[in-house]
Amino acid sequence: MKKNRLIPIVLLKDGWIVQSKNFSQYQNLGNPVATVKRLSEWASDEIIFLDISRGDKYDTKRNDQGYKNRGSFLDIIKDVSDIAFMPITVGGKIRTIKDIEDRLLSGADKICLNSMAIEDISFINQASKEFGSQCIVISIDAKKNLDNYLVYSKGGRHMTNFTPVEFSKIVEDNGAGEILINSIDRDGFGGGYDISLIEKVVESVSIPTIACGGVGEWNHFSEALEKTNVDAVAAANIFHYIDQSVYLAKKYLYESGFNVRKPDLIKI
Amino acid sequence: MSKTKVCILDYGSGNVRSVYNVIRHLQFDVVVTNNTKEIRNSTHVILPGVGAFPSSMKKIESSIPLATLEIEILEKGKPFLGICVGMQVLADSGSEHESCKGLGWIGGSVKKLCADGDGLSLPHIGWNDISITKQSQIFNGLKDYRDFYYVHSYAFDVEDKSHVLAHTEYGSNFTSIVCKDNIYGFQFHPEKSQRAGQLLLNNFIKMYEKE
Numbered sequence: 001m002k003k004n005r006l007i008p009i010v011l012l013k014d015g016w017i018v019q020s021k022n023f024s025q026y027q028n029l030g031n032p033v034a035t036v037k038r039l040s041e042w043a044s045d046e047i048i049f050l051d052i053s054r055g056d057k058y059d060t061k062r063n064d065q066g067y068k069n070r071g072s073f074l075d076i077i078k079d080v081s082d083i084a085f086m087p088i089t090v091g092g093k094i095r096t097i098k099d100i101e102d103r104l105l106s107g108a109d110k111i112c113l114n115s116m117a118i119e120d121i122s123f124i125n126q127a128s129k130e131f132g133s134q135c136i137v138i139s140i141d142a143k144k145n146l147d148n149y150l151v152y153s154k155g156g157r158h159m160t161n162f163t164p165v166e167f168s169k170i171v172e173d174n175g176a177g178e179i180l181i182n183s184i185d186r187d188g189f190g191g192g193y194d195i196s197l198i199e200k201v202v203e204s205v206s207i208p209t210i211a212c213g214g215v216g217e218w219n220h221f222s223e224a225l226e227k228t229n230v231d232a233v234a235a236a237n238i239f240h241y242i243d244q245s246v247y248l249a250k251k252y253l254y255e256s257g258f259n260v261r262k263p264d265l266i267k268i
Numbered sequence: 269m270s271k272t273k274v275c276i277l278d279y280g281s282g283n284v285r286s287v288y289n290v291i292r293h294l295q296f297d298v299v300v301t302n303n304t305k306e307i308r309n310s311t312h313v314i315l316p317g318v319g320a321f322p323s324s325m326k327k328i329e330s331s332i333p334l335a336t337l338e339i340e341i342l343e344k345g346k347p348f349l350g351i352c353v354g355m356q357v358l359a360d361s362g363s364e365h366e367s368c369k370g371l372g373w374i375g376g377s378v379k380k381l382c383a384d385g386d387g388l389s390l391p392h393i394g395w396n397d398i399s400i401t402k403q404s405q406i407f408n409g410l411k412d413y414r415d416f417y418y419v420h421s422y423a424f425d426v427e428d429k430s431h432v433l434a435h436t437e438y439g440s441n442f443t444s445i446v447c448k449d450n451i452y453g454f455q456f457h458p459e460k461s462q463r464a465g466q467l468l469l470n471n472f473i474k475m476y477e478k479e
Contacts, residue, residue, distance in 0.1 A: 002438060003395040003415060043462060045395055082289050087417060087460050107285055109419075109460065132319065134391045134419045177393070206389050231394070261395050261415040264463060 003261050004225055005045035005232035006250050007210060008239040010035060012092070014053045015076065019237045021188030023141070023156035029240050033079045039239065040084040042246035043264045047084060048112065048180070048210075048234060049077070050139075051092030052155060074106045081107025089137055100127055104135070112137040112180060115153040118160055118167075121174055128175030137210075138171040139180040140164055142197055149197055156184045164197060165204045172205045179205060180234065183213035188237060190216020192223060199228045210234050218252040225258050272477050274298040275310030279331040281324070286459040287316045287351065294470050304333045312473055313337070313346060316459075317353030321362035321378055321422065324353045325370060334371075342373065345450045347476040349469075355446060355453025356424050364422050374448045375427035381420070383439030391421040396456075398434040398444045406433065406445070406452070406471045413464045416444070416456035423455060450476070 010032065011018050017035050018026040029035070032049075039047060051073050077090055090103045091112025100111050111131075117124050117138050128136045141156055142149045142164040151162040162170070168179055181201045183194040193214050202209045208231030211224045215235035224233050239245040250263035274291050276284060278300045291298040291314075299306055307313065317324055328334075340346045350358050359370040362378035370378070383390055397414040400407060416436075423442035426432050436444040436455070446453040452472060458465030 001396065002392070003397075005394060040462070081286060085286075085290055085293070085459060085462050085466065105285075109283075109286075132391075134393050177391070206387065208389065208393065262413060264413060 001259060003045070004230070004253075004259050005210075006221065006246060006253065006260060007046045007048055007232050007234040008039045008044050008246055009048040009050060009212065009234050009236040010039070011236055012049065012051045012053065012073070012076065017240070018052075019188070019240060020052070023184050023187055025188070032076050033083065035240070036080045037083045039246055040086060042244055043250060043261070044086060044246045045232070045261060046087040046089065048089045048091065048137075049080065049108075050112065051090075053092070074102055077103060077106040077108055091137070091139060097126065097130055100131060104131065110135050110137050110177070112139050114139045114141065115155075115158075117171060117176075118151065118153040118162070121170060124171055124174040124176055128177065133175050133177035133207075136176050137178040137180055138176040139182060139212075140167055140171075140201070141182050141184050142194075143184040144194075144197075149200070152184060165200050168201045168205045168209075172207050176207060178208045178210060178231075180210045180212055186214030189214060190238070192216065192220040193233075195224065195227050198224060198230060202229045208232065212236075218249050221249060221253060222256055222258060225253070271311065272296050272473060273310045274312045274314060274473060275307055276300045276314045276316060277307075277328075277332050277337075278302045279324075279327045281316045281318060281327075281354070283316045283318050283351070283457065283459060286457075287314060290459040290466060290469060291473075294466060294473070296473055302332050304336045307333065307336055307340060311346070311478070312476060313341065313348045315348070315350045315354035315357070317351055317355070317357070318419070319353055321353060321356055321364040321370070322366050322368040325357055325362070325368055328357060328371075341451065347472065348451045349472055350451075350453040351459070352420060352455060352457055355455055356422060358446070358451065358453050359424050359426075362422065373451055374424075374431055374446060374453070376425050378422050379425050381423055381438060381440075381442060388439045391419055392438045393419050395461075396436050396438060398436050398456075399441075400434045402430070402433045402447075404433050404447060405475050406447070406468055408471050409467055410464065413467075416454075416458065416461040416464055418444075418456045420455060424453065 017029040089110040090108035210232040434445040
């Protein structure tokens, strides 16, 4: 039987892993290669690696620790894919077919589109024709406006007229393989997923949906798996602060009887 | 020092780099090539794969010296492993987008997964477990870690069921591991399946290692 996935999301800003709160405050956490290696050893099912830098300057600042210092995002993806023997989804700043190709050649298995998918819906179509639907994840950032949710682009800075449900259907029709739904309001607060938002999106499409935004305890993962038909549960911040985090979260879900891969601490 | 030399066939498949990384991580000598001499000098051959059957088959035919490969694998019995589409092309034929001839090393054809009903979507992407149908040394040490990572919409319908080592359920059962003599095929991506994937790759190489 196919398993529900537990996915750590790693945010990269100017070459550093950061923690994000409300899409606006960032705290530096460390070197990407060391972090991904740890997440991989803790038996993550997959990893989503998002570049949220605004500029083009990357400095991993960790030549002191025995890791190579890296000046470009593609180099960082290469380093990460050398040590992570699991699927890697890469997102951030993808604007052309060439951008996608570069990321795949550097070791990404899937790519994640956000602003570009909103600006030019035909780009999703083009990308999925070129590389296959299985390779195209669309991340949707949603925010509550009065009683309605609306989709935002450009890292939460620009409001669109789409509701998450409308937009999810559009991306599915245009060949998206998966949807990553994120709540801007819940980002970084640790109070749990926005279950009603996730449910709306999951029920409107037949492609797999990944829930994101707001996990502060392990039972927030189980809440989403219990109350909605999400295919995967994802989180960022919570995985960075607890030793063996992914393993412990997986163990919690496995022992609670959820349909997840058996937890295994691996020495890679 | 072991004389093992794994050859990963190079025909522009997208996952060559990750297959290379994992074999190197397992500490075997490995080369990515389509050079006739290198294929002859290798002890194990791996055909990676992602994408569609017909386009992969075209690329394989135009870039890999198939005559040499068939002598090495079919006549000399060199161990061979096909991954994902690399497994599917072992079949006589495939039907993705257009009907297309395969290598025909193991009888059967490649068909679209039957995932109707149950609200299952294609491609089948994600972690799924295997059910072992025939014991083999390739499973040594696997215990109950049986989940592997899949990305595919088509699967190999193997003619002679005694060639099926394991199947996986997604809507219906499909062949996840095929084996005929020295020729193996994995429908999942062992290079993306963490420890379970590494274990099978390691077994595949060790089983045929010469002292």
